[in-house]
Amino acid sequence: MFDKVDVLVERYEQLTQLLCDPDVINDSAKLRTYSKEQSDLGEIVRTYRAYRDAEQGIAEAKEMLSEKLDDEMRHMVKSEIDTLSSRLEQLSSELQLLLIPKDPNDDKDVIVEIRGAAGGGEAALFAGDLYRMYTRYAERQGWKIDLIEAHYTDIGGFREAVFSVQGRGAYSKLKFESGAHRVQRIPTTESGGRIHTSTATVAVLPEVEEVEVLIHDKELRIDTFCSTGPGGQSVNTTQSAVRITHLPTGLVVSCQDEKSQIKNKEKAMRVLRARLHERYEQEQQQELAKERRSQVGTGDRSERIRTYNFPQSRVTDHRIGLTIHRLDAVLDGELNELIHGLITAERAATQGVPQ
Numbered sequence: 001m002f003d004k005v006d007v008l009v010e011r012y013e014q015l016t017q018l019l020c021d022p023d024v025i026n027d028s029a030k031l032r033t034y035s036k037e038q039s040d041l042g043e044i045v046r047t048y049r050a051y052r053d054a055e056q057g058i059a060e061a062k063e064m065l066s067e068k069l070d071d072e073m074r075h076m077v078k079s080e081i082d083t084l085s086s087r088l089e090q091l092s093s094e095l096q097l098l099l100i101p102k103d104p105n106d107d108k109d110v111i112v113e114i115r116g117a118a119g120g121g122e123a124a125l126f127a128g129d130l131y132r133m134y135t136r137y138a139e140r141q142g143w144k145i146d147l148i149e150a151h152y153t154d155i156g157g158f159r160e161a162v163f164s165v166q167g168r169g170a171y172s173k174l175k176f177e178s179g180a181h182r183v184q185r186i187p188t189t190e191s192g193g194r195i196h197t198s199t200a201t202v203a204v205l206p207e208v209e210e211v212e213v214l215i216h217d218k219e220l221r222i223d224t225f226c227s228t229g230p231g232g233q234s235v236n237t238t239q240s241a242v243r244i245t246h247l248p249t250g251l252v253v254s255c256q257d258e259k260s261q262i263k264n265k266e267k268a269m270r271v272l273r274a275r276l277h278e279r280y281e282q283e284q285q286q287e288l289a290k291e292r293r294s295q296v297g298t299g300d301r302s303e304r305i306r307t308y309n310f311p312q313s314r315v316t317d318h319r320i321g322l323t324i325h326r327l328d329a330v331l332d333g334e335l336n337e338l339i340h341g342l343i344t345a346e347r348a349a350t351q352g353v354p355q
Helices: 002-018 028-065 071-098 120-141 170-177 233-237 261-284 327-331 336-351
Strands: 110-116 144-152 158-166 179-185 196-206 220-225 241-246 251-255 306-309 314-317 322-324
Touching: 002 028, 028 071, 071 336, 110 120, 110 170, 110 261, 120 144, 120 158, 120 170, 120 179, 120 196, 120 327, 144 251, 144 261, 158 170, 158 261, 170 196, 170 336, 196 261, 241 261, 251 261, 306 327, 314 327, 314 336, 322 336
Parallel strands: 179 306
Antiparallel strands: 110 158, 110 196, 144 158, 179 196, 220 241, 241 251, 306 314, 314 322
């Protein structure tokens, strides 16, 4: 493992020199390519250097033990060796995981689709909770949220919300959110105090460039109409909303969030490209029959990746068996513990080591 890391560290240092070269600085394409490569190697290099520092610390502490020390100092040195040894083991595991090849989509922006499923109005309210949860998480990551399409209900929440998340590593973290999310709580309209179970589905699609999915104008039918819902007088009375139908596949995408018809069309095309890219990938993997269900499932109450239990203030991710008793914090966007657990499980499975 360390031979491979040494090669990567050498490449990282070479890139550092290249990025100071005037010829590279004046070549935007090379500058962008080398900067990204160096950034991708950064975490490996930092972890490796921390590993070497811990090794050196252990060696220095063991050397101290060979000297004449009083009992208190000897105890402190031994404690330091134990701490550094534990740190060394942790860093070694992290390095093994970091060396596993990344998903090629990990650095891409994403399109997220949330829909209320089983549970009627309560499911729509829960879909709204999930939207706020992802919005808060994105804010904590320094990412940008752009609402593309939303269908509100009279009592609040969403029948459907589609939005983009733009930021480094967005797909690498949010891809684990795809699936059916289940909520257990007492609805405000429930006079008997009974706990109801509802679900909302989430689909996370990597956003793709035009060159990755070629769409011809003749394959599209574009309709315009007046927007509905919140947005002000000008949004609701002009033909600014756009509905795009991809004729070869029958996929339909609409957007009415912007006052500008041009901007709505641009947003709708982004969603269409992401959905087509997903569809084409499924075809390549011979999963046509599953189509989008491979991500969101049926939305049935018994099908879930995660449960949010309000009476017990707990969140359980069923894929990795992780339960967190901080429901309010999770719904406020504190998803790091869940997402880090899922990333670790995925990398361990890819490497073929036990979790």
